[in-house]
Amino acid sequence: MWTENDDKIEERVRNGLGAVNSVANYDDRIAPVPSAAAATPSISNLNVNNSKKVHIGPKFVSVTQNVQNQELVKGLMESWYLRREDWQAMPSYKLPFHKYLWDIVKNSSRTERLSCAVAVMVLITCIALIVYFTGMSANTSESPIDKAPHEWRITREMWLARPYNYTNTLDAFEPLMLVIFQHTVSPQCSVFKNCAAELRNLQGYFISHYDYDIPYNFLVGNDGRVYEGRGWNIEGAHTFGYNRCSIGIGFIGDYRGEIESHSSVTETQLNRTRMLLEEGVRLGHLRKDFLVIGAKDLGPTASPGSILNNALKQWPNYDHKNRFYKLNCEKMEEKFGNTTLY
Structure with missing residues (x-):
């Protein structure tokens, strides 16, 4: 939780006081932040719960659940291997099927769209030919040619x-x-x-x-x-x-x-x-x-x-x-x- 003491610390950092002892706050815990002269810190994993404000270095940002989910998804997508707990934590987005197809088409290149169109046309042509020749075969089997040396x-x-x-x-x-x-x-x-x-x-x-x-x-x-x-x-x-x-x-x-x-x-x-x-x-x-x-x-x-x-x-x-x-x-x-x- 963000407290009055947190506001005081924020003020000192903003005024340049106590730069050496600057901190980042997350999960109601305080951690020291390196001074401005030091190398820029790298935070590989940041999980914010029940807090609306957090310091990350010299910047003050507002972190919400949506930001957390988006950053989590982005980070997971950049990894070629997903652990079970990772993909179970990923948010599910359900789109209607037509919107899903439209997204695929919209995000594909012109060459990909042309290739798909050609493939669909070939598939339709094959189905039409199969139906046609099946019908011809059925008609032939039902009405075979009947020739005899004499009428009866x-x-x-x-x-x-x-x-x-x-x-x-x-x-x-x-x-x-x-x-x-x-x-x-x-x-x-x-x-x-x-x-x-x-x-x-x-x-x-x-x-x-x-x-x-x-x-x-x-x-x-x-x-x-x-x-x-x-x-x-x-x-x-x-x-x-x-x-x-x-x-x-x-x-x-x-x-x-x-x-x-x-x-x-x-x-x-x-x-x-x-x-x-x-x-x-x-x-x-x-x-x-x-x-x-x-x-x-x-x-x-x-x-x-x-x-x-x-x-x-x-x-x-x-x-x-x-x-x-x-x-x-x-x-x-x-x-x-x-x-x-x-």
Whole structure:
């Protein structure tokens, strides 16, 4: 604390008296100050608490807390090493983020500002290019080019089927009265090249595991095209007990409505299937009054799936009476060979 005795000492120093015994006052303590003739004193650390006035040499200054903090910060900043107690004692100045950025820009040189501007422009350009090419890639993957040798009728040669020698034909029961639908329960295909690849996979699987060709006479892809399997007048391997007297058509995909990733039946698939069957009538392989049915109506299977089966039930020649159930080919011919089916 500054006392009356301090004022007297101050007066003596101001009048040049007691110069040899001049003092500096800090923290309510008195320390001798060298005479004016002596070298200028160097005070490396001055900490003032609870005092408003202090002598530093021949000068009289007023020290406040703000001055103390500023001098402390300046001194600490000049040191390359900060002790824990030093940086904890440093005052914290919180600036809004935009003011902080503005201070950085204002205190930077023209060259630094230009360099930052160029870097920002390069970053923006890179982001724009990434977004652009990502969008282009997504569009390309969603809409791949779909080219096929024929608009809807794909032969074995077109999908690059492996050659296979057949020994059993359908001559004994042609023209046929029954078309049986199944599904392949395999991955979907929305373009020709993928559907052709899927047929090659199916053919390779059946040849290697069962030693026979792809079991269906024809297959319908999710691209709406009809693919030749074994073809007309060739006995298939699609429905046990009915292969010798029916045509088997397999829809690529899984059409069970109870599973989450089921396939959907399109009008294009149905229309082109009808076009195929009309071709069969025209070529003499099918009766004009032929009937269609799902494999599940003839045996213990979920094929062709509820979605496809419900679509077939809308056809006028769907066998709602299920008249072929538990009949073999000979009994079918004997019972319905000379009668009109609908």
